[in-house]
Amino acid sequence: MLEKETHNFEKTVIVGIVTQLQDEDKLNEYLDELEFLTYTAGGEVVKRFTQKMDKPNPKTFVGSGKLEEINYYIKDNEVKTVIFDDELTPAQQKNITRELDCKVLDRTNLILDIFAQRAETSYARTQVELAQCQYLLPRLTGMWTHLERQRGGIGMRGPGETEIETDRRIVRDRIALLKEKIKTIDKQMAIQRSNRGAMVRVALVGYTNVGKSTLMNAVGKSEVFVENKLFATLDTTVRKTVIKNLPFLLSDTVGFIRKLPTQLVESFKSTLDEVREADLLLHVVDISHPDFEDHIESVNQILQDIKSADKPTIMVFNKIDAYSYDKIDETDITIEKTTKNFSLEDWKKTWMSKLGDKNTLFISATEKANFEEFREKVYEAVREIHITRFPYNKFLYPDYKEAIENE
Template structure:
């Protein structure tokens, strides 16, 4: 979070007013919950919410989102609360943003802009920084005229992080070129990641997915005894983090991934392709949920829908309800157990239920993978190469005319391997 000069001197957070809509499709209580989540986003960005306004409209006004009358009331309330910014729960069109800013004389940002700002402050690696910059430029491009005039009089604050003032002052052609460069850079990083992932093919890969702030990083730390950053804030994790997890009978790779959220901007999903590939290429998903959240089932639906969008909804999935120690009503927990009898109920922070989860992971590994030992003719270099590329090799010994090798491989890949053998190529084979 960056501050304006006055805020830096006083060390005070930026004061923000939130606004959104409710309708026959989105009831008022639900819209109020959305604003509560938007407040968490503002807090994560370093701001302070001083007021919330909900307007009853069946659809946003095409010019001002709220309608000019209501917009005037919101602007007056913002000045009364000494708020310098209005954050809208829905994405604004360039025309809406320009008209609202002109009408209110206040700083305006929508939900996507706020999420992008948080991502910019949390990006640590080269890949994350590149992905964030690409998403921001794609967000800025259709709003370029407004950003030129808007940012020329701003020295900081929520929504102003990004590729820098010089980028914003450039024309569309230069930004378009920059977008092309960033896409090429991400493709290169993606190829590097694929090379890194190639050596993991013989090990079962599990991706931790879930709504943001449900405790995925805490669970990864608890299972692998590592210290991945885990904060009680939205989007604490941007880059996927991979850790080895050894159980009594198997080894798996656990990947912590960026948390999902309602209305996650589509250009952000596209930009974070490299990170989301950990989900696409995982053998199993560990869908982590916050059992103590009153919106747990709604958040589950959001994650399920997002997984459909990245073509990962058909993967084997283990449901994990975390933070069970924070559930105050025992009947709530009992209801979840009845509705999801195959789920695992844990508290990552207190180590509750982790042995049950480990058992589920081991059972899944036994379902999908097999260990085998083969003696293969050295003439069949294609099959031998496939094993080293697609399996986890435990032992190998070269003889004059054959190789003795033991490995773990996915069952579907074992079937493909067996198709590569001519009658005399496979001297012996035994499951172990």
């Protein structure tokens, strides 16, 4: 559970189900993440509701008995918001809202709300608004239920249907406008990327809140916003970075997350272009998180989806200063059970060191622990790419004059 300050938080309950495809342990992991998402959005989770079902109820997601239980609880405790862990269909959202008479959100809606809060630049705001409009369009009917005009028939003909159709047309027009705006900005960003020349590009990728921005600040001496909340960074930041006189471009990208809304993947495609066009990926992992293995799998899946899984990659296990012993398999490492005495040699004996095909690092970005090895490994990887691009660079190839003469 999260430790939070108690002021100005919106009282919230969260709901999830155990199905054939999602056991209880996996559900609890997702609900932990949903609680952190809720906290990031400004809410405080006061209760969790779970139910075992073969599949979600097509009308109300959970069963009628569970919905009644939720209804009693929110009325007795003056809870104004109920958040479901999976994306609700427009019909489910409409039916649940009618039954509970409160604000009903799903994971997608919550993530979109956080993105809307976090969007600082015009481009990020445009991307988020497009995703919100695409999410909103099929749900417009449910938003007009208070007019009771949807059913038609005697006494029910009137402005309701006209209002809905007008709103649909407005939203569709807005979506078309936003797509054109994003297309224009994408072209500008593509030109910017091409103007960077042939410099080696390195992209930080990873799950949200793993410390990518902290690492970028430490390596690139930039001032990227950092906060212990999900999606602290939405806009891609690119900085020229130099290690041992070797310049390269380092970019920080938006964090990935499980069950990432498809609308956001589409609208943030330009951010993902930084990953697609990178020469080297630094896959940052929060080793202190109990679900870091799932996080690695989720990031690898998205990299697969955007056709970037085959790029040279260095696995960077971050936050070793926050690691607890109980997360390590006793067969992997033989040291006394404490939380503060792991040496780098101890880390290298674990199964994690084999994940990156020998390109694996263990660091702490905040404490700058093992930064020398980090900088050396990044330098070697960038140098290898740089030499193929600039074979006669005098800094990297001292005998370049001789090489030219021998050709």
